[in-house]
Structure formats: C-alpha cells, structure tokens
Amino acid sequence: MDIVFTVLILLLAVAASGVVTRLLPLPLPLVQIAMGAMLAWPKLGLHVTFDPEIFMMLFIPPLLFADGWRIPKREFFMARRSILMLALGLVFMTVLAIGYFVHALVPSMPLPVAFALAAVLSPTDAVALSGIAGKGKVPGRLMHILEGEALMNDASGLVALKFAIAAALTGVFSLRDASISFVIIAVGGLATGAAVSWLFSFVSVRFLNLTEEGDPAPGVVMTLLIPFAAYLIAERFELSGILAAVAAGMMMNYTTLATSGSVSSRLRANNTWMMIEFVFNGMVFILLGLQFPHILGRALLDAHQTSDAQVGRLIGYIAVVAVALYALRFTWVWLLRWFSSRGAARHGLVNAVPGLRTVAVTTVAGVRGAVTLAGVLSLPETLPGGAALPGRDLAIFIASGVILVSLVVGVIALPLLLRGWRRGKDPHAAEEALARTMAAQAAIRAVDDLHDKECANLDESASAYAADVTARVMDIYRRRLTALAGDQEPRDMARRADALEFRMKLSAMRAERQVLLSLRSNQTINDETFNKLMHEVDLSETALTARWK
Template identity: 85%
Template sequence: MDIVFTVLILLLAVSVSGIAIRLLPFSLPLPLVQIAIGAFLAWPALGLHVTFDPDIFMMLFIPPLLFADGWRIPKREFYMARRSILMLALGLVFMTVLAVGYFVHALVPAISLPVAFALAAVLSPTDAVALSGIVGKGKIPGRLMHILEGEALMNDASGLVALKFAIAAAMTGVFSLRDASISFVIIALGGLLVGAAVSWLFSFASTHLLNLNEEGDPAPGVVMTLLIPFAAYLIAERFELSGILAAVAAGMMMNYTSVANAGPASTRIRAGTTWSMIEFVFNGMVFILLGLQFPHILGRALLDAHETSDVQVGLLIGYIAAVAVALYAMRFVWVWLLRWFASRGATKHGVANAVPGLRTATVTTVAGVRGAVTLAGVLSLPEVLKNGAPLPGRDLAIFIASGVILVSLLVAVVTLPFLLHGWRKHKDPHAAEETLARTMAAQAAIRAIDDVHETESADLDESAAAYAADVTARVMDLYRRRLASLDDEQESRDLARRAESLEFTMKLAAMRAERKTLLALRNSRTINDETLNKLMREVDLSETALTARRK
C-alpha cells in the first residue's frame, strides 16, 4: 500500500509542477521546479523517502525516454553531424574519464584511482532533456541542438561502459586497455543490432499478425510500442550488451518501419498522444526523484561535516566546485579544439573566416548539464570489496556527483539565457524543403483527385457526372488554394493566405458551435454519453487537423 501511495504522490507532484510553471509570476525551467518539489517532498516531517534503486531506475525510466528521443531526433541531421557527435560522445567521455579521474584522485587522495575513474565516468554523460527544459525549444540553433541531443543519446552508453570497467578495476585491481576497447566495441555494436532487430521484429509482427495496417482499434499496436524499449533494453542486458544503445537504436529504427509511417492515421494519432504523456510523466518523475535524493545525500553529508568542523564543510563544497570547474574546462578545451580543427579543414577548402566561435564553444560547454543517469550510475557503485572491506571513497564520490549535478543545472539556468540573448537568428534551414514537400504533396493530391474523378465519372449520366464534377472541384479547390499560398508571387500568396485565414476562422467557429450544441443535447438528455463521445471525437480530430495545419 505504501508503494501505491508513493507512486500516486509522485504523479500528483508531476502534474502540480506543470501547473506551477504557468502560475509563477516569473519564468523558471520545468526541471528546476520539479527538483524543488522533490526536495520539498523529502522534508522529514512529510515522511516520504523513496529509496533510489539504480537498477530499477535504469530499467524503468531510461529505456522509454531514450527510445522516444531516438524516434524523434532528425536522422539526416544526426548523420550529417556524426563526426561531432562521436567525438563528443566517445572521445570526450574517455578523455574526461582519464583527465578528471586523475584530477579527482589528486584532489582527494581518500578516493582511490579506480573509484575516481568511476566518478569521472558517471559525470561524463549529459542530459539533453534537462537542457531542453532549461532553455526551451528553438532557443539554441538547430545544428548545435542536434549535436547536443545526439551526444546525449550516445554518451550515456559510453559513460556507463567506462563505469563498468572502472568498477571491475576497483573490485579486482586489474585493468586491460586492450580488453576494455574490444569489449566496448562488442557491447556497443551488439546493443545497436539488438535494438534495431527488436524494432524490426515488432514491425513485422504487427503488420502480418496484428493487421495494424488495416483500420481497427489501434490500442494493441500502441501498447506494443510501449514494450519495445523495455524489450530491447532487457534482451541486450541479458547478453551483457548495451541496453541503452539498444533502446536508442530501437527508437531510431521506428522511423523506418511500416507501422510508424504506413499504418492507419488513428494509430499514429493515438501513439503520438500516448508517448507525449509518457515523456512528460517519466521526465517529471526523474527530476522529482533527483530532488528527493539531494537533501538526503547533500544535506546529511554537510550536517555530518558541520559537526566535525566548519572547515570540513568548506572542504566538501570546495571538492564539488573544483570537480565542476575541471569538467567545464575539459569540455571547453575539447570543443574548442574540435572547432579549431574543423575550421582548419574548412580553410583548406577555401572557406574564409572559418574560425572557432567563442560563444558557440561556451554555450556547448555550459549546455553539458548532468542529470539522472549520473546519479543512477554513481549510486550503483558497490558498497564493499570482494574481501568485505568498504569501497574507499564511495560516499564522497556520491556526494561530489550529486553536487556537480545540481551545480550544472544551476549554472545552465543562470548563464544560458545571457549567452543566448541576442544570438543572431537564422532563417529556418528547412523552410525551402518544407515548401517543396507541401507543393509536391498538393500536386500529387490534385492528380489523385483527377484520376478518381475520371474513373468514377466514366459510366455516369449527365446529371450525375455534373454532380461528380462539382464535388471534384470542391475537393480540388482546397489543394489549389494551398498551392497558391506557396506561390512565388507575393500578391497571389497574400491573397491566398487571407482567404485561408478567413476559412480557418469560420471553420473553427463552426466546430466550436458544433461542440457547444452537442454538450447542450447531452445535458438535455436528448443524446447519451456514447453518442456524445463519438461525435465529439470527430469534431476534436477535425479541429486538431485544422490547428496543426495553422501552426
């Protein structure tokens, strides 16, 4: 019963956080509000303490979130930025493990070198979800945001694999770079293949067994999509491969399956709505769980240190500050060097003024916020060695990791708005291809309508043929006006857009009148709830399509 009560409280906290950011007189990022709510719930008087189990957390929360990110991320931009993403997700992670690991061991000799490497490994992954919540959508230039999202998708795996080998070194005292490198390649590629295979098998089964390409209840297919990330993660972990990369690969593969694109519209609408809700709830619970842990980890350690001496408190805070500065310095230098090498290559190809941008490097550095994966990773450190002795430096490593997470979030909240203020806005890089796609789709629709008209009118008499021609003209007029709004001539484009705007206003008013009348009929008991729900759904879908086109 306590578990049910705790889950209900966490769900309530997630919903309250969404309402709170709208009611606050000032703007605050949603993740920060959720962390604050979690910290409030950790107040001893409330008696709500949720034990953070890293294994359950990694299995329950991370796969669906990474699956959704992999499904959503633009694959073309991901491929175009593959070098930058791999250099950040692989190169920066391993350099961070080495450089920051040695730095932590030198700074705090009580933390053994393997544990210092483990701490550096869990501090390497970044959190794109927290970043999006802090800066909002569209604030960071598209190409840079794609790189940051791609890095966050990939560096969770590289960081946790590095953690695995660091823990093994701490437990056994043995480490082989050659064996670790070979194992990493096998673990990474195996995870990617498992994820892609699971997603493909789902597509095959749903198409041939569940008949999801036919109209019907979309619920079974949507529920199966919810199971894909968990299946990919668990199967990969069962074979000691990367479950995280399996979840990412399964999400990316979904873009190319028949169910995702060729199935009925009802399935896509239901799946989109379901996954939007899941992302909101799971992201919210992740940050609320973070907030629940911080008072117990940070507060307890600082209180214990205060009982010893104020110097000890200052020393602990100094450790957090020093490690955070080391991470920022390492990331800034790495990003600057990447941009410098890229600029040299561009100069050789005749591109003038191809110099690294200080603002871009700084934004990329500050945008590398740490999140829940870092906390889950550091809490997964074993408590004792094989001989039964306590793992030296474990509690201090957990304290430092928790502090760095909080610092990275606060630094991003404070500095990113200033760094992004006045950033030169570029035109939408995809505007031209969007116009081309809209034009070609409208032209294809007109041709299809014309073909249907010819087929259906072949055996009709004069009266029926005239009626069919009128229907064809009315349907085709929608696409002709759409083509006119995309025309290169400003005058015709403006005229078409004014007509479209008037049509939008009229249709919206008509749909709202429909909805008002349906509710009045239900309230007067002229129709029952079942009839109301059916007709309201039709109106809601029509309005959704209308407003989506408007946006």
Template identity: 75%
Template sequence: MEIVFTVLILLLAVALSGVIVRLLPFRLPLPLVQIALGALLDLPNPGLHVRFDPALFMLLFIPPLLFADGWRIPKREFFMARRAILMLALGLVFMTVLAIGYFVHWLAPEIPLPVAFALAAVLSPTDAVALTGIAGRDRIPPHLMHILEGEALMNDASGLVALKFAIAAALTGVFSLRDASISFVIIAAGGLAVGAAVAWLFSIVSARFLAVTPEGDPAPGVVMTLLIPFAAYLFAEHIGCSGILSAVSAGMTMNYASLANAGPVSARVRADSTWTMIEFVFNGMVFIMLGLQLPHIIGRALLDAHESGNAQMWRLVGYVAAVAVALYALRFAWVWLLRWFASRGAARHGIVNAVPGLRTVGIMTFAGVRGAVTLAGVLSVPEVLANGVDLQGRDVAIFIASGVILASLAIAVVALPLLLDGAKRGRDPRTVAEERLARKLAAQAAIRAVDGLHETTTAGLDEAAAAHATDVTARVMDVYRRRLATLTDDKQPADEARRAEAFEFRMKLAGMRAERAELLALRNSSKINDETLNKLMREVDLAETALTTRGRNKG
C-alpha cells in the first residue's frame, strides 16, 4: 500500500502546484513551485523519499513527453531552423562534452577524465519544459522558441549517447572516436527509423481496425495512442538504438499520420484533452521527483564536506559555480558564432545590418536550463567498476550536476525576464497573415459547399419545401459571409462586422450559460436524470469551447 499512497501524494502535489501558482500574488514559474513542493516532501516530516531509478524514470516519463512535443512542434519551422537546431543539438553537445569534460578534470583532479566526460554529457541536454514554465511560451520570440524546442527535442538523445560512451570508457578504459562516431550515426538513424515505423504501423492498424463511427467510442484508439511512445522507446532500446529519438520520431510521424487519416471529431477532442492532462501530470511529476532528490543529494554531499572541513564544502560550491559559468560562456560563444556565420551568409545575399544582437544571444544563452534528464543521466553512472572497485569521483559529479540544475533554473528566473523585457514578442506576423488567409479560404470553401448542397437538395422539391431549404441555406451561409466580412481589407466594413460579431459572441455565450444553469436546475429538481444532464451539458460545453477558443484566437 505504501507505493499507492506515494503515487497519490505525488499526484496531489502536482495538482496543488497549479493551484499555488494561481493564488500567489506574484508570478512564480510552475517548475520552481513543483521542485519546492518536492523538497518539502523530502523533509523529515512527512519524510516522503522516493528512490530514484534512472532507467525506470527514463522509460516512464521521458517517452510520452518527447512524443507529445514531437507531435505538436511546428514541423515547417523545425525544418526551416534545422541548421541551427542541429548545430545546437549535435555540435554544441559534443563541444560541451570535450571542453567541459577537460575543464572539470582540470578543476577537480579527483574526478577521472571519463567521469568528467560523463558529467559534461549529462549537463549538455537542455529542458524546454522548464524554460516554458519560467519564461512563458508567448514571451519568447517565436523563431527563438522554435529553435529552443527543437534543440531540447534532439539534444537529449545526443547527450545520453555521449554519456553511454563516456561510461563505457570509465568502466573499460578504452575509447575510440571513430567507433563512437559510427555508433552514434547508427544509433540515431535507427531510433528515428524505429519511431517512424511504429507510428505508421499504428496509423494503419488504427485506420483499419479502430476506425470510429460518429456514434462510436474513441477511447480504444486514444488508449492505443498512449502506448505508442513506450512501444517506440522499448523497440529502439531493444535493438540498441536511441529510444529518445524514436519517441520524438514517432510523435512527428503521428502528426502527419493523424492528418492523413482524419478521424471523427470525438476522437480528436478526446485525444487532445487526454494528452493535455498527461503532459501536465507527467511534467509535474518530473519536477516534483527532481525536488525530492536534490535536497538529499546536495545535503548529504555538503554534510560529508563539512565533516572534512569547511574548505572542502566551499570547494564543492566553487566547483558548481565554475562549471555553471563555463557552460554559459561556452553556450554564449557558440550561439554568437552561429549567428555571426548566419549574418555573413545573409550579407552575401544583400541583407545589410545582419549582425548578431546581444539580446538575442543572451536569451538563447540563459534559456539553456537543465532539468530532470540531467539528474537521471548522472545518477545512471555506475557506482563500481567491473572489478568491484568504487568509481572515483561519482559523488562529486552528482553534486555538481545537481547544483548546476538549481543554478540554471535560478539564473533563468532572474535573467530571462530582464532580457525579454522590451524584446519583440507575440505571434509571428507571417503566422498571423497565414491564419487570416486560411480563415478566408476556409469560409469561401464552406460557402461553395453549402451552395452546392443547396442546388442538389432543392432540385426535386416543391415550391414550399424549396423555399424552406433556401431559408435554411441562407442562415447557414450568413455565418460564413459575416466571417468573411471581418476579414476584409476595407477597414470600415471590417470594423462594423467585428462589432456585430462581438455582440453576437456575447449573446451566444449568455445563452449557453443560461442553458447550463437551466439544465442543472432541472437535474436538481429531478426532472431529468444524470445521463440526460451529462449528454446535454457536453453538447453545450463543446459549443462554448469552440466559441471561446475562436474568440480568444482572434483576440
């Protein structure tokens, strides 16, 4: 029963974190609140300490989160920014492993070089979830956010693959750059292929055997979707490929497969709401688990250092500060060079003043926060060598990694709001223009479809029935004509149409809320049962959700 209570307490902590963020009089990032709650749970009273199994953590939490990110990341923007993403996710990771690995070994000679490389490998992945929680998705300029999300999707795999070779070198004392490079290509390509294959196979099976009629239950298909990231991860790991890249690839492939095999609305609504809840719960659990581990790791290391003398304790703190500064300096230099080379290329095409801005470079630098993947990676470093001797430097490496995680989160909380103050933000103008064009073309297509259906339907009707059909057609087409009127380039008619639409929006919203209140009153007076209430309330809820979502997107 203990594990049941532990899971329930963790779920309660996740829910409370969302409530606390809303109740606080000042803005505090959700990940920091969840880490703080986890740290509180690790206190002697209540004393909830969960044993952190890195392999189980990587299997249970990381695949679904990366799958969801791969599904939702804008594919066009990801492809357009592929050069910057690959240079950050591959080039910066391996530069970090080399530069920070040698730096750590020089800074702390008690850490052997292979263990220093392992530490540098786990410090290389960034955490886009923590970044979004700290800075907010809408505050970071869209083109930068796309790069940061793409980097976080890919560098988990490259960092953990580098960790794998560093651990092998630590255990065996043998390392070959040529073999490691070939293995990395095979592991990465194999993971991408496995994930794509699993997702396409599911899409075929889903379209053939799990096809849902408008009256059918979409739950089986949604549950099967939840299993895809785990299947992709396990299959890839079983054949020695990257499970993380497999989960990412499966998510991206499912995006295309779901669009190619468009199912009923009920399935899409159910799947979207299910994945939204899973992302919130799993992200929360990740940071609460992180908070549960950090006080124990850091406190034990500082206590041991204190017993050895204050000098040792301050030496450990100095290690964390020096490694954090080195990481930021390397990332700053790498990002600045990338933008400098990009500006040189733009200048050759006649674009003047294409120089790297320090604000942008600073945002990209401090956005490289570290998270739970770093902790899981460093805790997966084995405690003993093959001959049974303790692996030297492991505890110091774990302390440095934990300290850098906290330092990166704390620095980002302070630095990013300052850098983003005054930065260009909001939606990409090109995306806004594309949305406007899509709304116009969709409304025009709807008008043509309604008009065509009207002609075929009224062909054999008598005069009275044809007049009634014409009235119905006019009412339906009027919705789309008014929508087109709000999208016209003429300012005065568009403003009038928007005011009319805003008034209609308020009227519809008032009507729907009155419907809901009346349905509840009917149930409370036993004039309808719960089954009828739930059915009718769902209809009203979906209609209000569609109405408010469209109003919010337009605003």
C-alpha cells in the first residue's frame, strides 16, 4: 500500500509541476527538483530509496529510446564528428583529467574511486538542458550536437565507470583490455538495439498484422516494449543497454511498424510517447530532488557537528570540481573549434566556425542529471574483503552537489548567453516549402487520375457532379501551391485567404463543439454519440491548427 501511495504522490507532483510552470516562468526540471526536495521534508514522511539498477532499467531506456526516435538522423550523421569528439573524446579526457585532479584534491580518496567519480560526472542531460533553455531557444545545429552528445555519452561514461569500479575492487587495470572491451560493448549494444527494433517491427507486420486498420492499441504496446527488450537483452550479454535503447529508437524511423502503420496507430503512439516522456522525465527530476536533502543535508549536518571548517571544505570540493569540469569542457570545445577553423580555412572559408558565444553556450549546456546520480550510487559499499570502500560517501556528495550546481548555473547563465542571439532564417524553411510543393503536386495528380477513373462510365449529370467535386478538392491544393509560389503578390493574397479560411473554420468548429455540449447537457444525445462527434471535431481542429504552428 505504501508503494501505491508513493507512486500516486509522485504523479501528483509531476502534474503540479506542469501547472506551476504555466503560472511562473521557471524551468520545469528545477521546479520538479524543488518539489522533490519539499516532499523529502521530514514531517511529510516521504522517502524513496533510490535503487540505481531499478532506476536505470525502468526510466532510462524509454527516455533514450524516445530521444533516439525523435532526433533528426540527417543532422545527427552530419554532426557525427563533433558528437563523437564530445561523447567519446571529452568523456575519456574528463575521466583522466578530473580523476587525477580529484585524487590530488582529496588524497584520502583512492585513484580508482576518483576515476569512478569523474566517469559519472562526464555524461550530460539533454532533457534538463531543453527544460532550462526553452524549446527553440538554442540554435538548431548546436542543439542537435548537444542532444547527440547526451545520447551517446551516457554509455561511454557508464562503461568508464564499470572499468573504474573493477579497478577499485581488484586493483588491476589494463588499458588495452579496456579499449577492446569498450569497442565490443558499444558496437554490440548498437547492433542489439537495431536488431531488436527491426525484429519487433518484422513480427508485428508479418505475423500480427498491426499495420492494418483496426484497434491501434496492440501496435502501441509493442513500441512500448521495444526499449526495455533492447536494454535487457544487451545487458544480459554484458553489452551497453543504453546504446541498445538509443539504437532501437533511431531504428524506428526505418521500420515498417512506424512508417506503414495505420493513421490511428501513429496518432495514438505519438500521444502515448509524449505522455510517457512527460511523466518519466518528471519522475526522474522529482526523484533527484528527493535524494538531495538526504545526501547533501545529512553530510553537511554531520560535518557541522565536527567543525565549520569541515562544512566549508565540503562545499569547496563541490565548487572546485564544478569549476574544473567547466574549464575542461570550455578548453575542449575551444580546441575543437580551433581545429575546425583551420580545416575551414584550408577550403577557403573565412569565419565559418561559430565564435566565443557558441563555445560558452556549449560549456554551460553540459548539465548533469539523473544518470550521474544513478552511476555514483551504484558504487559498491564494500571491498571484496568486507572493508568499506574508501571515499564512496564523499564521491556521492560531490556528484550530487555538482548536479545541483550545473542546473543552477544553466538556469542563470543560459538565458543570458542566448539573449539577443541572432538565429537567422530557418535553415529548414526551403526544404519544407519544397516538400509541401511536391506533396501538393502529387495530390493534384492523384485526384486527376482518380477523376478519370471514376468518370469513365458515368452519365452526363453524374460526370458534371464529379467534375465539380474534383475542382473543389483540387482548389485546396492549388491554393497551397500559390501560397508557396515565388511571385510575391499572388502568394500574399493566397496566404491572406488561407488565414481568413483558418479563422472561419476554427470559429465554426468551436461553434459545433458548443452545440454538442448543449445537446449532451439537455439529454438530446447520449454520451456515446457526444464522444463520437466530439472526437471528429477535435481531429479536424488538430489537423487545422497543426498547419499553422
């Protein structure tokens, strides 16, 4: 019963956080962390034990799967060099540099534990970043790089953590063996995820007929199972479950289940995944907030009982490690920019690479999140001989503090850095216009072909009626083509006509909705009829408003 009560409280907190951000201009992740911290107040008596293994299995696969599914694949592959240099190069540099730095800062912390702390501090959190910066505030290309980095560096950071833990427990480390193991774990995880996604799609289409019209629920449930299956299968064979979930999501764009399913299945799946992302992301940050008072507060209280100097020393550890992380990330990104500028100069391009503001945004955007906390809490409590693992509690304290610092710095610095940034024209506007034009032309040809086929055996009266229907349907697409044409005056007239038509249709649909509500209230129609007609109006309004966003 306590578990059910706790889950309901967490869900209520997730919903309440969404309401708060509508009323106050605050980043959603920070609001959710604050709510979690308030729920951890002793008088409320809500305490959730953070099990890293359950957390990684339950929350991370669906979130990474959804991110992998959504991220633009073309831009991801175009920026693959930058993404890999951040997700692999920067992670391993962070493990080495920050690991030695922490060991020098806290000599009582063994070097393998310092490396483990650096490993869990290396992954970034794109969800927290988008929540802090706001949708569409970070330039598209830079956001794609940051999202791609966050997708990949979770795996590289956790693999580095695995080797650091092994070194801490055994006292043995081989760079050659670790490098070979990393390649096998990473490539195997990617292959496993892609294979699972393809297999689910193949089985669903070939044997379950989920692409045919009918109840869309089975197909949606199948997509919900894919990330968990990919993660668990990969982990079962000691491969990267995180990369398996990412690869499974990226593969979904190329599977028959996602591209050839019924319209109702795609709509239901999109709505379901939007809800899952909102709830799971909210749960993640609220769980973070629930842990911070117990980790940070307890450590500071214990230190205060010793001396005030000890409290200052602990806070200083967090500040110094955070500054070191920002300095290393800034230097790494600046060096990448410098090498890119040299390559661009050899091709005759001047000022082709963004400047200092881009480097600063990329640096501050390295927000740490739940994966960092789950990783550091997975450190074993004892050595094989039964003795306590030295430095574990301090590593957990520093990691928790750095997460909080990175979130606060992001909330303050990112809006300042992004203020007044000229983003220029939408880089995808031209291809969107081309796609709309070609789609409208294809629609006109299809209507024309169907008209010829349908009117072949009709009499004169029926043929005239069919011609009138054809003209009305074609007029919709011809007006779209006019609005997309190069001539300014006809295009402006067509857009004004479309805008007027949009307002009229929207007003008409809202009038329909009011009448249906009145008829239901007067018992003129029953709930079944009301729900059916209201669903039709809602779908029509959704289709109408989607074109004007």
